[in-house]
Amino acid sequence: MSVVRINVGPIHPSTHGVLRLVVDVDGDTVKLVEPHIGFLHRGVEKLCETRMYMQSPSYMEKLDYIAPLAWDELYVAAVEQAMGTPVKDGAQYARVILLEFQRIASHLLWIGTLANDLGQLITAFMWAFRDRAKVIKLLEDVSGSRMFYVNMRLGGLYQPLPDDFKERSYGLIDYLDRTMPEYLDVLDKNEVFIDRTKNVGALSRDDAINYGVSGPVLRASGVREDVRRSQPYYIYDKLKFDIPVMRNGDCFDRYRVRYEEILQSTKIIRQALAMMPDNADVVGAPIKLIGPAAKPDPVVMRREIPRGEGLIYMIPDKQRPYRISLRSPTFINLAVLPKLCEGVKFADIFAIMGSLDLVLAEIDR
Amino acid sequence: MKEKGFDYLNKITAVDYVTYIEVVYMLYNTSTKHLEILKVKLDPNDAAIESVMDIYKAADWYEREMSEMFGIKIKGRDAKRLLLEEWNGVEFPLRKSFLWGKPYKKAD
Numbered sequence: 144m145s146v147v148r149i150n151v152g153p154i155h156p157s158t159h160g161v162l163r164l165v166v167d168v169d170g171d172t173v174k175l176v177e178p179h180i181g182f183l184h185r186g187v188e189k190l191c192e193t194r195m196y197m198q199s200p201s202y203m204e205k206l207d208y209i210a211p212l213a214w215d216e217l218y219v220a221a222v223e224q225a226m227g228t229p230v231k232d233g234a235q236y237a238r239v240i241l242l243e244f245q246r247i248a249s250h251l252l253w254i255g256t257l258a259n260d261l262g263q264l265i266t267a268f269m270w271a272f273r274d275r276a277k278v279i280k281l282l283e284d285v286s287g288s289r290m291f292y293v294n295m296r297l298g299g300l301y302q303p304l305p306d307d308f309k310e311r312s313y314g315l316i317d318y319l320d321r322t323m324p325e326y327l328d329v330l331d332k333n334e335v336f337i338d339r340t341k342n343v344g345a346l347s348r349d350d351a352i353n354y355g356v357s358g359p360v361l362r363a364s365g366v367r368e369d370v371r372r373s374q375p376y377y378i379y380d381k382l383k384f385d386i387p388v389m390r391n392g393d394c395f396d397r398y399r400v401r402y403e404e405i406l407q408s409t410k411i412i413r414q415a416l417a418m419m420p421d422n423a424d425v426v427g428a429p430i431k432l433i434g435p436a437a438k439p440d441p442v443v444m445r446r447e448i449p450r451g452e453g454l455i456y457m458i459p460d461k462q463r464p465y466r467i468s469l470r471s472p473t474f475i476n477l478a479v480l481p482k483l484c485e486g487v488k489f490a491d492i493f494a495i496m497g498s499l500d501l502v503l504a505e506i507d508r
Numbered sequence: 509m510k511e512k513g514f515d516y517l518n519k520i521t522a523v524d525y526v527t528y529i530e531v532v533y534m535l536y537n538t539s540t541k542h543l544e545i546l547k548v549k550l551d552p553n554d555a556a557i558e559s560v561m562d563i564y565k566a567a568d569w570y571e572r573e574m575s576e577m578f579g580i581k582i583k584g585r586d587a588k589r590l591l592l593e594e595w596n597g598v599e600f601p602l603r604k605s606f607l608w609g610k611p612y613k614k615a616d
Contacts (some may be wrong), residue, residue, distance in 0.1 A: 443534070443545065445543070452518070454534070456532065465523075470519045
């Protein structure tokens with residue numbers, strides 16, 4: 144049979160943002176997939192060169208609007224290193240707790256949209272959004288904003304934590320520990336879900352390293368690699384948690400890794416809450432456009448953000464970055480899509496694409 | 509580098525220092541958890557560098573992005589379409605000579 148070239152999109156599927164694919168199919172078998180990106184390219188790296196340091200966090204949040212706090216923190220941490228600002232002790236605990244809540248919210252949304260893509264498994268979708276809304280509500284009460292928190296300041300957070308923060312956090316993680324096993328009933332025991340994810344889009348361990356994927360996609364292929372462990376920041380070296388790893392590297396394993404990470408995150412939050420002093424001082428410096436001049440040494444800042452390894456390489460100038468380069472984890476996770484889609488059925492492209500947890504705004508930057 | 513155990517290419521990027529262009533390779537060792545940074549200086553008027561894609565597949569999109577944003581020619585790679593599209597391939601936005609706010613010419 145002859146090969147037919149099909150244009151898919153630009154679409155806005157469980158990937159968040161606009162992606163276009165050009166697919167060569169022979170019958171129903173995919174021969175070649177070529178992702179076309181760039182629809183959301185805003186030139187954030189160039190934009191940051193023209194702005195003062197503390198004007199940029201809100202741009203960083205728009206990179207990944209599913210987990211904005213992660214990019215916010217990554218950028219502010221890079222600036223803190225450039226300026227030599229220490230982070231307050233209480234703020235370290237608060238940041239870890241908020242980042243892990245952000246990871247839970249991001250993974251929950253991903254589980255929901257993946258289930259929605261794979262044959263309208265609406266139950267899991269609704270449950271995931273129900274639970275995510277509770278996490279978002281807590282983050283909203285901490286920062287004052289529902290979606291783009293802009294909650295990080297040099298040395299700490301924007302405002303003190305609410306008085307009932309600890310009780311509410313304990314209540315929320317107790318709730319999550321209780322409800323998370325319910326997802327196993329609607330997903331792991333669901334024949335449709337298993338059929339569409341097991342042995343679909345498998346990535347071997349060597350390929351995963353060679354293609355440079357990171358985060359849950361890398362760990363699903365059997366590489367125990369997590370920046371929180373390999374280069375601990377804040378209080379992560381004091382906490383006990385596992386790094387979930389699977390072996391097959393298929394879509395189902397990527398789902399399992401993210402699911403287990405939610406449970407590990409609740410574990411981390413519980414420990415951090417117990418260790419955090421009461422009435423901790425978490426408030427950082429207010430935003431000043433002209434601050435102390437930054438040191439000129441290049442900054443390499445690595446963080447485990449929900450989608451993988453985020454990295455900022457910054458050449459600081461005195462009041463604004465001379466050059467800032469962002470390693471967005473999904474950029475390179477999408478580059479592996481043509482490899483994953485070799486020889487699969489056409490409908491599996493969307494399962495694979497969904498399992499990579501793409502956010503196109505972060506890819507195009 | 510790969511023989512020494514640096515099996516994971518973390519990032520390729522570039523910095524324009526006006527008098528020269530610096531290409532930065534970040535290589536990571538997944539067993540010793542060590543990050544190594546290599547820098548290569550290039551002449552801005554005739555910037556060209558060998559592709560490392562036969563060693564690290566991860567280099568594919570990074571090299572394309574770099575050649576699009578900095579005008580660095582990648583030797584040993586087929587001329588492929590631009591990654592972020594619609595740039596005319598004559599002006600390079602992340603060079604310091606590209607001024608902010610300048611209206612940009614679309615590709616013909």
